[in-house]
Amino acid sequence: MISPALRILIVDDEKPNLVVLSNLLKTEAQITLASNGKAAIEKAQELKPDIILLDVVMPDQNGFEVIKQLKACEITRAIPVIFITALGDVASEETGFELGACDYISKPFHLGIVKARVKLHLTIARQCIMLEMLANVDPLTTIPNRRKFDEQLEAEWLIAQRNQQPLVLAMVDVDKFKQYNDHYGHAAGDKVLTQVAQALNKQLQRPRDFVARYGGEEFVIIIGDSDLSGAKAVLDNCRQAIEDLDIEHELSTHNKITISAGAIICTPNNGVTSVQALKQADTMLYQAKECGRNQVCWNE
Numbered sequence: 665m666i667s668p669a670l671r672i673l674i675v676d677d678e679k680p681n682l683v684v685l686s687n688l689l690k691t692e693a694q695i696t697l698a699s700n701g702k703a704a705i706e707k708a709q710e711l712k713p714d715i716i717l718l719d720v721v722m723p724d725q726n727g728f729e730v731i732k733q734l735k736a737c738e739i740t741r742a743i744p745v746i747f748i749t750a751l752g753d754v755a756s757e758e759t760g761f762e763l764g765a766c767d768y769i770s771k772p773f774h775l776g777i778v779k780a781r782v783k784l785h786l787t788i789a790r791q792c793i794m795l796e797m798l799a800n801v802d803p804l805t806t807i808p809n810r811r812k813f814d815e816q817l818e819a820e821w822l823i824a825q826r827n828q829q830p831l832v833l834a835m836v837d838v839d840k841f842k843q844y845n846d847h848y849g850h851a852a853g854d855k856v857l858t859q860v861a862q863a864l865n866k867q868l869q870r871p872r873d874f875v876a877r878y879g880g881e882e883f884v885i886i887i888g889d890s891d892l893s894g895a896k897a898v899l900d901n902c903r904q905a906i907e908d909l910d911i912e913h914e915l916s917t918h919n920k921i922t923i924s925a926g927a928i929i930c931t932p933n934n935g936v937t938s939v940q941a942l943k944q945a946d947t948m949l950y951q952a953k954e955c956g957r958n959q960v961c962w963n964e
């Protein structure tokens with residue numbers, strides 16, 4: 665059966681080769697074809713295939729030039745490339761590997777061997793996707809975990825520092841969650857955490873918005889491209905979205921599940937670290953709890 669998640673991009677300037685290879689591999693993955701280097705790069709960036717089968721000898725741009733561009737581009741850098749080429753000499757093969765190919769198959773190729781090698785690399789690609797997910801996603805809520813947050817914060821901090829743009833960080837905590845667990849049970853608590861995570865995620869859909877589960881009943885938000893009034897509106901929408909879930913919580917003042925948040929807007933400079941900024945957001949979260957919960961407190 666075809667796995668819809670897997671895609672192979674086959675690049676060859678000779679149509680008969682494209683036909684043979686796509687017929688051979690169409691049961692393994694979805695196939696996209698390109699007959700020159702320029703189209704290959706465009707399709708690789710657009711589709712982000714799991715594997716690229718790349719011919720070397722092509723007019724205009726040869727396969728070695730194409731792989732250099734693929735490896736230089738952030739979007740396509742990690743895509744495994746298998747050369748499939750008439751250049752069977754050892755020096756060309758060595759060049760192919762030096763440029764970052766994961767395999768090198770000489771023409772005339774044997775169909776069974778091509779299929780076996782592609783299947784092997786698809787298995788590795790699948791395992792990489794799985795590992796990436798296990799490393800970065802919180803299994804209960806399916807949103808990014810703290811490890812991914814640390815990475816994202818570092819990246820956003822650098823961008824904000826470079827552009828001298830403000831960055832918003834918020835620590836979010838479910839109110840009276842211990843009581844909820846004690847009263848409704850741990851399984852019900854788990855369900856609430858999932859619903860809260862999904863509701864926050866829905867509110868944070870712009871490219872540089874980010875939400876992760878920080879641990880336990882705590883979430884953390886980064887808003888990378890906003891001014892204070894915009895970020896205030898976003899975080900209040902988050903708070904309101906949780907109230908609107910309307911999940912009964914008899915032991916809470918508000919009779920339903922709510923969240924508190926502590927937020928900080930800062931422009932990273934040499935004097936402030938992201939760790940200090942996060943700590944300030946946590947202090948504001950404490951203040952939000954002290955002031956009655958179900959609110960966002962800001963350190964402007």
Ligand SMILES: Nc1nc2c(ncn2[C@@H]2O[C@H](COP(=O)(O)OP(=O)(O)OP(=O)(O)O)[C@@H](O)[C@H]2O)c(=O)[nH]1
Nearest residue numbers: 837838839840841842843845850853854880881953
């Ligand atoms: N169901 C469930 N509970 C969790 C999970 N992780 C942490 N918790 C619980 O979350 C609760 C957090 O409680 P506290 O930190 O005391 O805070 P709180 O009851 O939310 O009170 P306030 O923060 O003051 O509003 C603890 O009872 C933890 O056991 C989880 O994955 N699932």
